[in-house]
Amino acid sequence: MSNSVQPESPVQSVDRAVTILEILASRGEAGVTEIAAELGVHKSTAFRLVAALELRGLVEQPGERGKYRLGLGLVRLAGAATVRLDLSQQSRPVCERLAVAVAETINVAILDVDAAVNIEQVLGPSAITTHNWVGQRTPLHATSSGKVLLAYLPEPALTQRLAEPLERFTARTVTDPARLRKQLDAARKDGYACTVEELETGLNAVAAPVFAHNGQVVAAISASGPSFRLAKPRLAEVAKAVRDAAGEVSGRLGYVPAR
Amino acid sequence: MSNSVQPESPVQSVDRAVTILEILASRGEAGVTEIAAELGVHKSTAFRLVAALELRGLVEQPGERGKYRLGLGLVRLAGAATVRLDLSQQSRPVCERLAVAVAETINVAILDVDAAVNIEQVLGPSAITTHNWVGQRTPLHATSSGKVLLAYLPEPALTQRLAEPLERFTARTVTDPARLRKQLDAARKDGYACTVEELETGLNAVAAPVFAHNGQVVAAISASGPSFRLAKPRLAEVAKAVRDAAGEVSGRLGYVPAR
DNA sequence: CATAATGTTGCGCCATGAGCAACAGCGTGC
DNA sequence: GCACGCTGTTGCTCATGGCGCAACATTATG
Structure with a gap:
């Protein structure tokens, strides 16, 4: 009783x-x-x-x-909850400003086994669709957030991921693992990753990594929009804004970038 | 399975x-x-x-x-583990020095519903008894640690506590709620509380509060000893040393006193 | 609007969780 | 050093609590 x-x-x-x-x-x-x-x-x-x-x-x-x-297992479990709560709280205002600044749909995604899961979404003023991505799992190789999360995986985990066939969603989906690896290398170097009509025809996106205090990538922030609008050279400008926003959230989570 | x-x-x-x-x-x-x-x-x-x-x-x-x-309940549970770990680690060396300095038995107690529970004990070189208080629950109104923990309770919780009869342990136990309230007021003002043969005949004690980073009282540090030794005017000297030690532990837990 | 999927509830059954008795180990007092 | 008391641990049996099934309510999707 x-x-x-x-x-x-x-x-x-x-x-x-x-x-x-x-x-x-x-x-x-x-x-x-x-x-x-x-x-x-x-x-x-x-x-x-x-x-x-x-x-x-x-x-x-x-x-x-x-x-x-x-036991420490309890602290670890609670830590998972705390990081997620903290990430949501810290990223929200930054994403709202970013949505206004770039006038596109902003998302925060985290890695969940073999997919990117969107946990936060802010619509820009020019949003054509009110499609709600929150809670949705998206393929890692065909989304900008997914590419960012892949880029910072430990090598064994990445190798394992790329050993499986990469599903094609459009004519432009990258399904060759070697070509994808090159894109991930570039993402680490540039500080952001892009997709151009790789998940859906007409949909482009750019994402940047969010680092936790310990240097691990815990999330990706992305901006997405129609290809006719979110294309070169504007895509590079938006990429820079997204990278800066992700950097700000990282800072709020206690991350100090290496120099 | x-x-x-x-x-x-x-x-x-x-x-x-x-x-x-x-x-x-x-x-x-x-x-x-x-x-x-x-x-x-x-x-x-x-x-x-x-x-x-x-x-x-x-x-x-x-x-x-x-x-x-x-849920937050998980974070609270884990938080309890984390605060306790931190409190023990930070208070141990301070209590060891205090025990040597005042040559009495030192205890750290936390509030557990309606009792003070001792979680740490350091014996002074002049300790007559090797009585182990760790794990023991002591009455709030009749111990110095208990009075400190009562003094910093939120008013509704204190009112509820004092609505119940206060048990008498010796002829000197304070069982009048109004008189106890006055002692709690004095404890907040002085920064320490005393008991004089209120729990056991021949036993005196003095305690001071330990503050966490957020200003909440998470524990009390006390010195106890026989009444013939731990009496005026030495009691006031020991009280000051206990208050300073508790202040040091508070500082180690991130507390910044108001000026 | 129809359908599918998910979340929720009542009920009966059996596999699990519970208590008992006993044992092992440790701390304490003489 | 030994006896005693207390705590932690385990094997066994059985009563009941946890489980799955069927059905219903709600929500999302095409």
């Missing part, structure tokens, strides 16, 4: 496990007998719940026996 | 719940059907596991329906 002032949990053992985390958060350390007493369960029950949390790193045991405390 | 490369979890549904947290950490957001697919369970199972986590704040749902993401 859970706390009487709360609605009953649909999964009692998950509820108990969370209570254990809270006990450890408030006390710092606790033993099995102590946790069992506070939970109102048998100590073998408490022991198994703690062991399940320990197996996944949410709880750790400093010694071979005895007291338990919260 | 859990991941075949890991030892089997003693509580399958806790294991699944943690996997859900990891899925949300890596993807940012995910829906019930997506989570169910990745867990290899029915979507009603996934739904209930997510609901159990949501009930406790580890997961949240931005809209009324649809995608889920990691």
